[in-house]
Amino acid sequence: MARFASLEDIKTIEREMPWPESQPAVTLYEMLTNTKNTHGDLNAISFQLFSGPNDPAETLTWTEYHTRVTQAANLFRSLGVGPTDTVAYILPNCNEAAVTLLGGAVAGIANPVNPLLDAEQIGSILRETNAKVVVSLKAFPKTDVAQKVAEAVALAPNVETVLEVDLLGYLTGVKKLIVPLLRPKNPVSHKAKVLSFNAECARQPGELTFEDVREDRVACYFHTGGTTGMPKVAQHTYSGMIYNGWIGHTLLFTEKDTVICPLPLFHVFACHVILMAMIASGAHVVFPTPQGYRGEGVFDNFWKLVERWQVTFIITVPTAIAAMMQRPVDADISSVKTAFSGSAPLPVELFRRFEKATGVTLIEGYGLTEATCLVSCNPVEGEKKIGSVGATFPHTKVKILTQTADELVECGVDVVGEICIDSPGVLPGRTYTETEKNRDLYYYDTFLRTGDLGRIDGDGYLWITGRAKDLIIRGGHNIDPAEIEEALAGHEAVAFAGAIGQPDAFAGELPCVYVELIDGAEITEDALLAYAKVHIHER
Known part of the structure; x- marks a missing residue:
């Protein structure tokens, strides 16, 4: 090895x-x-x-x-x-x-x-x-x-x-x-x-x-x-x-x-x-x-x-x-x-x-079906950054890209954009069996658009911040479900949390979160809401 x-x-x-x-x-x-x-x-x-x-x-x-x-x-x-x-x-x-x-x-x-x-x-x-x-x-x-x-x-x-x-x-x-x-x-x-x-x-x-x-x-x-x-x-x-x-x-x-x-x-x-x-x-x-x-x-x-x-x-x-x-x-x-x-x-x-x-x-890692899976993981023997999916594997290239009104831009350090991958597991132009589903799926011909949002930090570690399609859009403002989920998962009574956008006639969407409690734990909805107000910084 x-x-x-x-x-x-x-x-x-x-x-x-x-x-x-x-x-x-x-x-x-x-x-x-x-x-x-x-x-x-x-x-x-x-x-x-x-x-x-x-x-x-x-x-x-x-x-x-x-x-x-x-x-x-x-x-x-x-x-x-x-x-x-x-x-x-x-x-x-x-x-x-x-x-x-x-x-x-x-x-x-x-x-x-x-x-x-x-x-x-x-x-x-x-x-x-x-x-x-x-x-x-x-x-x-x-x-x-x-x-x-x-x-x-x-x-x-x-x-x-x-x-x-x-x-x-x-x-x-x-x-x-x-x-x-x-x-x-x-x-x-x-x-x-x-x-x-x-x-x-x-x-x-x-x-x-x-x-x-x-x-x-x-x-x-x-x-x-x-x-x-x-x-x-x-x-x-x-x-x-x-x-x-x-x-x-x-x-x-x-x-x-x-x-x-x-x-x-x-x-x-x-x-x-x-x-x-x-x-x-x-x-x-x-x-x-x-x-x-x-x-x-x-x-x-x-x-x-x-x-x-x-x-x-x-x-x-x-x-x-x-x-x-x-x-x-x-x-x-x-x-x-x-x-x-x-x-x-x-x-x-x-x-x-x-x-x-x-x-x-x-060790937390990252992969996806469209790339024949493996993309990155935290080093086995080196620094493991909690919350990061680590360094890209050998011969895998990752770019963080965003499409502006005028051009395609490669994001700088810690700037969030779409995670795009080129690796031996990516099949450019033929990812899916149906030709139509491969349309607009690549940047620079070979970089697969994952639909995942992320950033690369100054040490080259990849961080996933959410899914482009999972963003909760409240009154035109983008809210990342991960921020809500991370905060509530920190409560001692919560085993797991999942946030979604709930349709709203005025705001378009409002954040809604489901929680699974640890076996034997008891807590009221009001207590969780009070905890959320303190620990969720998104307003």
């Missing part, structure tokens, strides 16, 4: 490891094969269906994971998936999801889809990506994923095959006998053929049956919307995904690390920042429960899981940190070196609570 303590270290890495000359592989399969050859007997991926620290888990070594990915890729190719065809998966976390991501990207284009979306939204994504094969759950108690996917496939006539993953394989003892009796019905109206994912994979050879062409290409589709209306689908290339893995291996992880990642395998944070870094480094990743942090008992058992797996890195997000801080640290977590938080801005007070309660160094 390279030293990462300052901006000078980043410059040194850029000089000594130029890109793309330092790219460790051309394709994902090549990178995975290299790791299998070097670290084949080491643990690669572990998944446990339940959250208990003594519950059964399935662990794949790098050799076993490589074989499973190869078989899945062979299966997809046998089903007619070529380099430009799509394999979508709508799965909760499980080893099959990690296998499908890589296998789909080796044979064609992998398309992770959020299983929490409704059937109509899933169907629209399957149509947009022209998915030929779908991998999803076989009907299982306490989840409606199989039923939603059956309905979604009926809305996407392009889907030819549905491969079902049966979570029954992760059960043991009495539960394994009872679940088949409780399995819900799943009548289908689509015309796609339905097969067993694991049974069909097992029939495939453990050697790749087709050539892994050593050239860069689009290998993943990730949707960035879908909660309302039509989603945007971002395109990711081999080189962008491998860049994420290279960053993780170069700056953070070695084959001696164990990472706990209760984030979903339909999100770039888990797929690119973590899984690609595991493949590049040979480190071990643990996925607890199908729902990750949402899984039953995960927060109650979290620290015991850290002790069980001797975790060295914790991967988390602000909402999960808020939940953790409502529970005691009830296990030996001395193995942990660092916790990494991303996906959303982390309130300063929550940051301080976490480090005080755990004694673990917390």
Whole structure:
């Protein structure tokens, strides 16, 4: 690993490891094969269906994971998936999801889809990506994923095959006998053929049956919307995904690390920042429960899981940190070196609570789906500025730009503007599958407009100040929701705060804030308003 303590270290890495000359592989399969050859007997991926620290888990070594990915890729190719065809998966976390991501990207284009979306939204994504094969759950108690996917496939006539993953394989003892009796019905109206994912994979050879062409290409589709209306689908290339893995291996992880990642395998944070870094480094990743942090008992058992797996890195997000801080640290977590938080801005007070309660160094970083994720993070060994998302990674360029009436202006030190990115993860002109959605998405042809507002300080650290579209505009005056949220998060009774603009006939919008209290805390609305008047300086 390279030293990462300052901006000078980043410059040194850029000089000594130029890109793309330092790219460790051309394709994902090549990178995975290299790791299998070097670290084949080491643990690669572990998944446990339940959250208990003594519950059964399935662990794949790098050799076993490589074989499973190869078989899945062979299966997809046998089903007619070529380099430009799509394999979508709508799965909760499980080893099959990690296998499908890589296998789909080796044979064609992998398309992770959020299983929490409704059937109509899933169907629209399957149509947009022209998915030929779908991998999803076989009907299982306490989840409606199989039923939603059956309905979604009926809305996407392009889907030819549905491969079902049966979570029954992760059960043991009495539960394994009872679940088949409780399995819900799943009548289908689509015309796609339905097969067993694991049974069909097992029939495939453990050697790749087709050539892994050593050239860069689009290998993943990730949707960035879908909660309302039509989603945007971002395109990711081999080189962008491998860049994420290279960053993780170069700056953070070695084959001696164990990472706990209760984030979903339909999100770039888990797929690119973590899984690609595991493949590049040979480190071990643990996925607890199908729902990750949402899984039953995960927060109650979290620290015991850290002790069980001797975790060295914790991967988390602000909402999960808020939940953790409502529970005691009830296990030996001395193995942990660092916790990494991303996906959303982390309130300063929550940051301080976490480090005080755990004694673990917390690093905040920044990335986005459109840039194949990684952009920046606070140095692992150097100065960590609380509230900042740190220094940009090697070979990533960030400009803070603002469009005036006359020209495009690059902002000076500490001047807020739009964060724009040029990196190996940015695909200029082709970020989204729909050409129209790429219009006006770039400055200077290659700098992706993120829509995030931010500034760069005198030391070169990046600070996110909000979203351009999230600004609360009261009577023509811009109010940053982050200022309200940070202030209220400082109250001892508040676990988390979220501010929005509420429509107002006179002012246009008025600030409105929702708060989640710490378990057992009590406070009145009047008391919070009084606190806000003192601590929120925006008027």
